Amino acid sequence: xxxxxxxxxxxxxxxxxxxxxxxxxxxxxxxxxxxxxxxxxxxxxxxxxxxxxxxxxxxxxxxxxxxxxxxxxxxxxxxxxxxxxxxxxxxxxxxxxxxxxxxxxxxxxxxxxxxxxxxxxxxxxxxxxxxxxxxxxxxxxxxxxxxxxxxxx
Numbered sequence: 001x002x003x004x005x006x007x008x009x010x011x012x013x014x015x016x017x018x019x020x021x022x023x024x025x026x027x028x029x030x031x032x033x034x035x036x037x038x039x040x041x042x043x044x045x046x047x048x049x050x051x052x053x054x055x056x057x058x059x060x061x062x063x064x065x066x067x068x069x070x071x072x073x074x075x076x077x078x079x080x081x082x083x084x085x086x087x088x089x090x091x092x093x094x095x096x097x098x099x100x101x102x103x104x105x106x107x108x109x110x111x112x113x114x115x116x117x118x119x120x121x122x123x124x125x126x127x128x129x130x131x132x133x134x135x136x137x138x139x140x141x142x143x144x145x146x147x148x149x150x151x152x153x
Contacts, residue, residue, distance in 0.1 A: 023048055024152070027063065027072055033127030033137050034074050036105050037061065038151070046072065048149035056080065056123055056147060058094070063148045064125065066138075072148055073138065075125035076103070081144075085124045086115040087134075092126075106131030121145070 020026060025046040032040045038061075046063040056062055060077045079085040079094050086092075090107035092099045093115070107130045118124050118141055126139035 025148070027151075029074065031073075032132060033129050033139075034061075034076075035129040037076075037103050037128045038074055044074075044151040044153055046149045047152050050150040051147060056144065058083075060150065062123075062125065062150055064142055064146045065148050066146075074127075074151055075139065075142075076128055077123050078126055079118050079124035081118050081120045081122055083118045083124070084115050085113075085118060087111040087113040090130060101128075103128050104130050108133065110134070116141075123147075 025048065027044055027046050029038055029042040029044055030040070038044070056077045058077055058080060061074060062077055064073050064075055065071075066073055078092055078099070083094050084096065085094055090109045090111045092101060096115075105128075111130055111134055113134070121144055122141045123144055124139075124141050127137055
């Protein structure tokens with residue numbers, strides 16, 4: 001092997017490591033909490049530059065780091081810092097106003113949660129599949145520092 005080939009291989013390997021290890025991270029989707037927006041099983045890529053120069057907004061779907069880089073979850077941002085969030089009979093209320101959520105296709109009237117304020121540096125996230133029991137979801141306040149990026153598809 002010539003030195004040029006070795007340099008090319010090292011350059012391609014380094015570029016792939018940076019791209020797929022830190023910028024566009026492949027991830028496997030498992031779970032029903034984001035149905036019907038995302039399938040219960042599938043593959044997506046997490047685009048990490050999404051929030052390098054901006055903050056997450058209500059309605060964004062984000063990738064959240066739960067346990068290192070091994071466990072990441074897709075969730076929808078429903079409230080940002082300073083907001084008050086509650087669920088009453090399956091309806092999401094932000095700052096006392098019921099929210100229109102066209103991405104939620106199935107609701108359970110059993111979703112009830114008293115109002116709570118989102119602290120500074122935090123967001124409130126929940127999955128789109130509200131037909132599932134609350135007990136089956138992982139949701140709530142999470143630090144903005146846990147946001148890895150957004151799914152590309």
